[in-house]
Amino acid sequence: MTEPIVPDVQKLAALIPPTIGPYVSEADQTFDAESIFDYIDGAGEVYRSYNMRLLVARRFHKDGKPDIVVDLFDMGSPEDAFGVFTHDLDGEDAGVGQGSNYKAGLLSFWKDRNFLSVYAEEETDETKGLVLELGRRIAAAIPNRGEKPVLLRFLPPDGLDVGRVRFFHNYSVLNYHYFVADTNILLLDQKTDAVLADYGGKDDRSRLLVVAYADAAAAAKAGGSFALATMPEAREKGVVKTENSKWTAVRVHDRYVVIVFDMLSERTAADRLDDVAASMKGRADRTKGGEKK
Numbered sequence: 001m002t003e004p005i006v007p008d009v010q011k012l013a014a015l016i017p018p019t020i021g022p023y024v025s026e027a028d029q030t031f032d033a034e035s036i037f038d039y040i041d042g043a044g045e046v047y048r049s050y051n052m053r054l055l056v057a058r059r060f061h062k063d064g065k066p067d068i069v070v071d072l073f074d075m076g077s078p079e080d081a082f083g084v085f086t087h088d089l090d091g092e093d094a095g096v097g098q099g100s101n102y103k104a105g106l107l108s109f110w111k112d113r114n115f116l117s118v119y120a121e122e123e124t125d126e127t128k129g130l131v132l133e134l135g136r137r138i139a140a141a142i143p144n145r146g147e148k149p150v151l152l153r154f155l156p157p158d159g160l161d162v163g164r165v166r167f168f169h170n171y172s173v174l175n176y177h178y179f180v181a182d183t184n185i186l187l188l189d190q191k192t193d194a195v196l197a198d199y200g201g202k203d204d205r206s207r208l209l210v211v212a213y214a215d216a217a218a219a220a221k222a223g224g225s226f227a228l229a230t231m232p233e234a235r236e237k238g239v240v241k242t243e244n245s246k247w248t249a250v251r252v253h254d255r256y257v258v259i260v261f262d263m264l265s266e267r268t269a270a271d272r273l274d275d276v277a278a279s280m281k282g283r284a285d286r287t288k289g290g291e292k293k
Contacts, residue, residue: 012056015114015141016070021130023060023068031055049170050084051076051190060134066122068130072138073115078146079193083167085110087176094132097139098146107135112146151195151210153283154256156275164198178207178261185229186211186257187222199272206246207261208272216255223252226259239266249273253280 009030018025029039033052036044047055053076060068075081082099085108091101097116100109105123109116118134120127149167166177171188174180177196188194194211213219227235227250234240239249246262249269258276263269 009054009056012054012072012074012114013058015138016056016058016072017134017137020060020068020134020137021062021126023062023065023130026059026061029057031057046087046173047073047084049168049173049190050080050087051169052080052084060130066120066124066127068118068120068127068134070134070138071117075113075115078110078113079149079167081110081113081115081146082148083169084115086166087168087173089163089166094135096132096135097142100135102132105131107131109135109139110146111139111142112144114142149193149195151193151212154210154258154276154279155195155197155208156272156279158275159199161198161200166196168194168196174209178209181229183229185225187213187218187225204264206263206272208276209257209259209261210276211257213255213257216252219252219255219257223250223257226250226257239269241266251277253277256280 013028031039032054033048036047036052036055039055039057052073054074056072058070075084085099088108089101091103094100094102094107094109096107097109097111100107105120105127107118116135116138118131120131151167152165155165168174169188169190169192171180171184171186174188174194174196180186188211192211192213194209197208199206199208211222213222227238230248231240238251239247242248244262246264247266247269248259248261249263250257250259251273258273260269260272263272
């Protein structure tokens with residue numbers, strides 16, 4: 001993961017235009033990871049889980065019209081900007097930034113280390129147009145593009161639902177998207193990187209989880225913890241048939257733990273793990289040949 005950059009309030013605020021259409025802006029509000037709950041109560045923990053650095057919130061007002069609000073986050077790294085964007089993937093692609101969604105008056109997108117939401121307190125034809133225009137103007141003002149997390153390169157493309165790939169760090173976010181256990185059996189924390197991807201369709205939906213740990217010892221410990229908790233009688237084999245008559249399997253590769261959930265057969269579970277292992281080996285070979293990590 002790239003080193004986080006210390007945010008600058010003035011530089012972040014300068015990315016947001018002072019007016020949009022007939023609307024003018026009110027005074028900015030700024031929040032960090034400690035004060036975020038003063039602004040966003042329940043959802044504040046989501047942003048903290050992605051190591052947020054700074055939020056600049058700007059409200060646009062016009063008498064007799066619904067307010068429009070911009071929440072512009074500096075997440076410290078492109079990986080975490082991408083990650084918090086993937087927390088809610090519902091909506092239609094708006095073609096803004098490096099990935100975006102629009103639904104019911106709310107636009108969200110990410111670009112470089114920034115995550116942004118623009119929302120109208122009431123959706124009208126006018127406010128929808130202004131929300132999208134604000135998003136495009138702010139995206140154009142962000143000078144750089146960021147790289148997606150390296151873990152995404154390990155996802156086999158066959159059957160991948162590209163609109164349901166999520167990046168995160170801790171087990172509360174994992175459980176939000178796919179419940180694994182009441183306790184942190186995978187030993188996730190803010191220093192672990194993880195990607196959860198959906199495969200297949202409605203009738204054969206499965207999940208692939210890849211977690212990167214600090215080193216091989218930490219990965220082995222986490223893989224053993226997961227196997228002991230979920231497949232105690234078969235932990236040496238690393239695969240078990242679950243109560244829904246589908247299969248869960250786990251493998252440890254160097255500093256990575258790879259798990260498949262809800263596979264239709266033991267064979268397809270092994271094949272998915274083999275595909276990830278091949279991707280990891282290929283990337284390791286390219287890195288040895290001089291490719292940047």
